[in-house]
């Protein structure tokens with residue numbers, strides 16, 4: 299891409315500047331597990347995530363403006379409006395998992411939300427909670443209190459991103475639940491456009507930015523299988539890998555099974571055959 303300047307990297311995505319106003323967000327087929335990017339790619343994973351995020355952006359536009367301008371014909375790159383990103387990650391949790399469960403077990407609360415006693419791992423919460431985080435110097439996300447988040451972005455802006463995050467989560471979680479997928483929690487990133495308006499950025503409501511659980515297997519009281527990554531996790535556990543880089547190569551059976559799960563998530567949520575998306579990515583926008 300001779301005309302694009304590389305401006306950032308995530309674990310599995312790259313960001314390029316197209317011009318002063320626009321960025322290109324490219325989703326690779328890389329997969330991470332236990333916080334390590336594995337040496338084996340999952341074919342089309344980047345296209346599935348790009349298509350799903352674009353689908354949600356199109357369907358939530360009336361709830362919240364977002365940065366999506368166009369999906370490129372390759373199905374894995376999106377042109378986005380350049381924003382001034384806020385320095386917080388906006389996490390909404392509808393279920394008790396991950397660091398939410400760890401913090402609850404240790405302190406009875408998560409990011410300052412006092413929760414009822416006696417909740418089990420993966421229990422549905424009485425109401426979704428907003429649990430902001432920051433990128434710690436280590437690169438890891440660190441949960442912060444509402445007061446810390448409000449100090450970082452301003453009290454008024456904090457109230458606005460919290461309300462938008464709840465609205466987006468409820469819309470998507472209700473929609474996904476009807477299609478057999480529990481969105482246990484999710485992370486949004488917001489920025490400001492040139493007029494100072496709040497705009498949803500990054501990817502949203504994908505299995506990489508959320509916990510997707512198969513609803514038909516939901517059984518609180520322990521960890522839930524991941525809709526997308528469970529074959530990878532199970533394989534990694536079997537190998538005895540110590541979860542430090544580099545991770546193990548994945549056998550073709552695990553690759554194929556995992557690809558099928560990503561495609562299944564895409565098709566269940568969008569109602570569109572994945573082959574139709576590959577032929578014309580714009581199908582997710584209408």
Ligand code: Q0N
Nearest residue numbers: 306307308311313365379380381499500
């Ligand atoms: C931006 N990040 C987060 C993607 C995520 N629309 C935007 N305008 C300005 N900056 C950003 C966006 C977006 N989205 C978001 N970094 C910059 C981390 N990146 C890492 C690379 O992949």
